[in-house]
Amino acid sequence: MKKILIAVSAIALFVTSCKKDDTPEYNPNVKADLSVEFDNIAGSSDLQLNTGTYTNTAGESFKVTKLKYFVSNFKLTNVDGTVYTVPQAQSYFLVDESNSASHEALLSVPEGEYKTITFTLGVDSLRNTMDVSQRTGVLDVTGAAADMYWSWNSGYIFFKMDGTSPSSTAGGNVFQYHAGGFGGYSTPTVNNLKTITLDLTTRGTPKVKSGKDTNIHLMVDVLKVLGGTATMSFATTAMIHSPTGGVPLANNYASMISHDHTEN
Amino acid sequence: MKRTYLIVSLFFLTGFLACKKEVMETFAGFQRPTNFPEPAYHFATNKITKEGFELGRKLFYEVQLSANNTISCGSCHIQTAAFTHHGHALSHGIFDRMGTRNAPPIMNLAWNTSFMWDGGIVDLDLQSIAPITNHVEMDETMPNVLNKLRNSTVYPALFKKAWGSEEITSTGFLKALSQFMVMCVSSNSKYDSVMGNENGKVFTAEEQEGRVLVQQKCGACHTEPLFTDNRFRNNGLVPSSTNDEGRYLITQLDNDRYKFRVPSLRNLAYTAPYMHDGRLLTLDAVLDHYTSQVQATPNLDPLLQQGGIMGVQLTASERTKIKAFLNTLNDKSFLLDRRFAEQ
The missing domain is CATH 1.10.760.10 (Cytochrome c-like domain)
Known part of the structure; x- marks a missing residue:
């Protein structure tokens, strides 16, 4: 009996794997759901707002009270090399660690298998200079984006991480790391927009087909924001509130995201 | 004799003023003074209407825009001082917190290519957010302001008159304020x-x-x-x-x-x-x-x-x-x- 079960399982497995290996029939004219999950972590720990204690590269312990960032302008490259650009109107997301519904960017893309995903960390200059009537949803500077917008220096804050650290000399031992800067309106200034391209082939290519949800699971590591190309120290810098101040942060957040796995 | 002249003059003057008042009551919209260049403001995306302007004016003088409902835009931009804070080098905002810069006039802003002393704001429609949210000025949040207006007994109707819907939207709020501000043209010197x-x-x-x-x-x-x-x-x-x-x-x-x-x-x-x-x-x-x-x-x-x-x-x-x-x-x-x- 057990043997039969094993045999059947083996056959079933074989059949499924066969099926999986076969290129499914994709219809590029049909759009299907693809979710991109931004899973915020701190090194090897899941990020826990307010309660989790972590240590940065500089050896300082810290807690995170707020983590928010914009991701936008999604593009996917099919294994056949064609590139699909998600329409502008559906391509802006504000990830907020305190709101789990915001952790997934829900996209609608042509059926197919994709080898890379590209997106921008931040809000591009076009949207940064757009008429207020166009700034809806997560881009509403009086609503969802009210605390992700510099009113005194017209522009979105791309990345915001607030918290506390015993090493911070600011009042209440807080730190506030806010980065933005889209390159300037009339005068060219600092540009902290980062284009992030991730290879999806080693950790599982998404196979997008209508009738199912495919999920690209990304890890967003706040330790990398604090210790990538530049080592951030709360003792040295507790407050970052300007485009220039945000440059080292931006250089770090350019590589804070990695592809973990894909759920097909 | 002198008195007769005076009375006759007064009579004419009153007639003139009455006429003038009637003329003023028909809303002429934004008018570029003949000796002024083309304005910089984007009227194409904010058509000036009487109702929009009047809503903007009401908002300009609305103390609910501040955290403790004490300060309006008009508190530091006083018309009798050409919309500045006359006599104040710096202005005291909410809880008498002091700012760092002199309140600039709300005057001919339709020709401004940027706003504030440092030009940090690039669109008049975005300008109002800055003093409302500034810690030393009105220290309020925009979502709070909009919620206060939603709960008011007058604003939904005024928004409907201006924008066709009772919904209090950020766009309706910001563009109404812009309408009031661009209308503040000083060109009769x-x-x-x-x-x-x-x-x-x-x-x-x-x-x-x-x-x-x-x-x-x-x-x-x-x-x-x-x-x-x-x-x-x-x-x-x-x-x-x-x-x-x-x-x-x-x-x-x-x-x-x-x-x-x-x-x-x-x-x-x-x-x-x-x-x-x-x-x-x-x-x-x-x-x-x-x-x-x-x-x-x-x-x-x-x-x-x-x-x-x-x-x-x-x-x-x-x-x-x-x-x-x-x-x-x-x-x-x-x-x-x-x-x-x-x-």
Whole structure:
């Protein structure tokens, strides 16, 4: 009996794997759901707002009270090399660690298998200079984006991480790391927009087909924001509130995201 | 006899005023003064209507825009001071917290290419958010403001009149405020009458000579007819203890350090004190600055250090003439225009 079960399982497995290996029939004219999950972590720990204690590269312990960032302008490259650009109107997301519904960017893309995903960390200059009537949803500077917008220096804050650290000399031992800067309106200034391209082939290519949800699971590591190309120290810098101040942060957040796995 | 004249005059005057009032009641929308250039504001995305303007005016004088419902835009932008905070070098906002800069006039903003002393705001529609959310000004959040308006008994109806829906939206809120602000056009000074050839008005000889002097010595920055070139310049003020670096705070470019937006020379009689931090109390102090107190701070404007001479050279009689001309730029009617007053 057990043997039969094993045999059947083996056959079933074989059949499924066969099926999986076969290129499914994709219809590029049909759009299907693809979710991109931004899973915020701190090194090897899941990020826990307010309660989790972590240590940065500089050896300082810290807690995170707020983590928010914009991701936008999604593009996917099919294994056949064609590139699909998600329409502008559906391509802006504000990830907020305190709101789990915001952790997934829900996209609608042509059926197919994709080898890379590209997106921008931040809000591009076009949207940064757009008429207020166009700034809806997560881009509403009086609503969802009210605390992700510099009113005194017209522009979105791309990345915001607030918290506390015993090493911070600011009042209440807080730190506030806010980065933005889209390159300037009339005068060219600092540009902290980062284009992030991730290879999806080693950790599982998404196979997008209508009738199912495919999920690209990304890890967003706040330790990398604090210790990538530049080592951030709360003792040295507790407050970052300007485009220039945000440059080292931006250089770090350019590589804070990695592809973990894909759920097909 | 004299009394009869007086009564007859009064009679005519009353008739005239009544007529004038009727004319004012038909809403003319935004009108570009004939001697002004094309405005910079994007009217294409915010068509001025009577209802939109009136909503904007109500919002401008609305104290609910501040955290503790005590301060409106009109608290620091007072019409009788050409919408500045007359007599205040710096303004006290909520809980009497002090700001760091002098409240600029709400005047001819339709021609501004950027806003604030440092030009940090690029669209008038986004301007209002800054004072509302600034900790030392109104210290409120935009979602709170919109919620207060949603819960009010009057605003949903006013939004419906202006925008066709009772919904209180950010766009409706911000664009109504813009409508009020762009309508605040000051263009009825003597200078404007002379330029527009109204009723054969002419400058006196002194004013005319003053005008030529202003054109020669001030006009490169204070360009007619708006008397600003909308650019950022360092006019050689010694940085105060707050070390306000001006435009640098926005662009963070070294060559913008200590530069501020060139303000207009219109309505100077009502807008003292002067400069970005209101440090100069009188026009004479301003002229003293330009003639003898310009300091070689980083990025001092080249126009203020020509031929190795700091500042602008003026004789006593030239000063008098310049002041005579500057007086022709005062527009009393702007201060009295009922359309811009709290209703």
